[in-house]
């Protein structure tokens with residue numbers, strides 16, 4: 001059971017089944033990795049979960065998903081976090097898949113969805129550009145119609161997983177001077193092996209090869225690769241962005257961080273320093289409060305209501321809670337915080353600096369914290385649009 | 389405002405309760421004015437239950453049978469509205485006896501004969517070193533009470549006390565009248581206009597019928613009372629936070645500077661957005677704790693966490709609201725300062741925040 005939910009007997013049985021299987025099958029070499037360290041192991045893990053039927057608990061059965069109840073989804077999420085399995089490329093499973101179900105042609109559904117599930121095709125998201133970040137609608141990558149193809153020129157950046165992925169769903173400008181900023185953008189499904197594409201990996205602050213620059217020079221993409229309508233890409237993109245999945249703001253990362261904090265402070269002895277315990281309590285209280293909010297969100301979705309703009313509230317609350325804990329991780333490590341020496345617990349290396357650095361992304365990706373605050377101010381509190 | 393995480397699962401009954409209590413609080417709210425100036429803008433009514441009774445609403449607070457989830461949710465709603473309306477009054481403190489009657493830990497009908505308002509007096513519950521008034525039995529079967537119970541919230545209002553005491557190491561719960569020659573009450577004014585008091589007993593004689601519970605029953609009874617008091621206090625703090633946040637939003641929507649409303653400036657929008665997040669997390673936490681009320685092992689630790697979170701939110705959002713009001717927020721005329729004081733008083737009513745954090749850390753609850 002988790003703190004705010006007592007499993008029903010069926011849920012307990014499911015949890016036990018999941019836990020037993022995970023513990024027997026998780027590859028030991030990638031336990032608790034912070035990001036993809038070995039793409040092959042990640043793919044293999046994806047395939048294993050797929051074969052077990054657990055890769056897409058949130059997908060409807062008609063598209064090959066598990067059609068799991070919300071509680072089963074939460075249980076899987078919790079147990080995966082607990083066992084600390086390898087990183088699974090999420091873009092196809094969590095974003096693109098749903099957009100294809102909603103906007104795809106019958107052929108696209110038939111051809112693309114099964115491979116997303118099996119892990120045979122992995123996808124990355126191509127929205128951001130060097131000059132288009134928070135202001136995504138200012139994107140410039142061009143796609144010009146030419147016979148049966150589009151010819152694509154431009155650059156995408158920060159595409160997570162691009163160095164290891166097979167394809168990209170990319171927002172491109174199909175109309176250079178539209179009347180409205182959001183018009184004239186289309187969603188293209190692009191094979192990254194197409195001639196004219198260069199993928200230049202970028203290392204993240206944690207040293208992982210997580211994202212990249214993807215450059216397109218006269219890249220020919222068949223017209224059948226458009227998802228949704230021509231010039232209708234903004235609608236598809238928004239569907240992807242606002243598709244409400246509770247997993248986005250789940251307390252998973254807080255819990256991993258706080259578990260590391262407990263183990264590290266025990267290893268370093270900080271745990272018995274009253275001043276330090278006081279700060280641990282403050283950080284822990286924020287995590288518990290965030291868990292409570294997440295639980296209420298689950299209940300709300302179960303009651304058939306959408307999260308709406310509360311997703312922005314949850315994102316900020318989650319990032320705040322996480323940052324409190326990761327700040328403390330550095331203190332718990334003391335003078336070893338930034339050295340190559342690592343404390344271990346049960347044979348596992350504890351990486352406070354890694355978690356601290358990794359947590360910086362929580363307020364940047366998927367719409368920065370400032371953008372979430374703009375959304376709360378405008379859409380929830382009803383304040384006038386500020387200059388932006 | 390949108391239906392957030394809190395009210396989505398409220399049934400019609402809970403909504404009705406919230407609406408009628410909110411109306412009552414607004415109608416009954418009377419600032420205390422002394423010599424022409426506002427001493428406190430809140431109401432210091434004799435007791436929340438008494439106010440509810442006058443409206444025929446008292447059964448909303450108490451129901452027959454156990455203290456169950458629907459009852460604690462109602463207590464949370466009523467307490468939130470009390471906080472939001474700056475209705476500074478013993479919300480739960482005056483219903484200790486009927487609450488315990490629900491649990492069967494005190495004999496049925498106990499205290500019915502005692503007139504007036506009986507307030508809960510559990511001295512300094514979470515202090516590291518703590519002494520309770522001590523009880524001895526006299527040769528003629530009477531009880532004799534000596535010692536001090538300090539910092540008892542609202543004590544000067546009481547006609548009697550539900551007092552936690554100690555009889556040579558055995559915890560006891562007594563029903564004690566608030567009058568007597570061997571009893572002294574020293575009132576202590578609080579920053580929000582309320583009062584607490586120090587009770588000093590010096591060989592105070594009581595009939596054996598005053599002993600309501602002892603041993604593990606007395607411990608259980610005081611624990612239950614404390615749990616409900618903590619929940620209610622946290623809910624009052626959540627109500628304060630939500631109200632001052634609304635106040636700030638209303639103000640910046642209408643005040644103009646530089647040719648536009650303040651709410652158009654992103655710096656204030658983001659401040660308000662952060663406050664909104666804090667209020668929503670706190671209220672979600674509050675109702676989530678209500679909903680797992682029956683999980684006995686984790687409840688107390690969660691209540692420590694909830695009190696810290698709600699106190700921090702109420703105090704932070706009140707400070708932020710003062711900031712958004714400019715100089716006007718820094719006056720005794722504007723209510724927001726009184727809300728801040730009320731938040732500080734409530735946050736120290738049952739233990740201080742450092743104690744709650746310490747007890748939460750000791751529980752190891754956050755570490756699965």
Ligand SMILES: Cc1cc2nc3c(=O)[nH]c(=O)nc-3n(C[C@H](O)[C@H](O)[C@H](O)COP(=O)(O)OP(=O)(O)OC[C@H]3O[C@@H](n4cnc5c(N)ncnc54)[C@H](O)[C@@H]3O)c2cc1C
Pocket residue numbers: 124125126127128129132133134135157158159160161211361364365366367368369370371374388
């Ligand atoms: C780990 C990670 C993974 C990512 N993965 C992907 C991916 O797979 N695909 C993809 O397309 N993108 C991805 N991104 C990019 C991400 O979506 C962008 O970083 C984000 O939208 C912000 O854009 P930017 O980095 O250009 O910052 P900018 O938009 O330049 O913002 C810089 C700063 O200014 C603030 N700011 C900007 N506008 C405003 C405003 N109006 N009001 C107040 N403050 C403002 C921002 O909050 C930020 O603090 C990823 C980013 C990270 C960190």
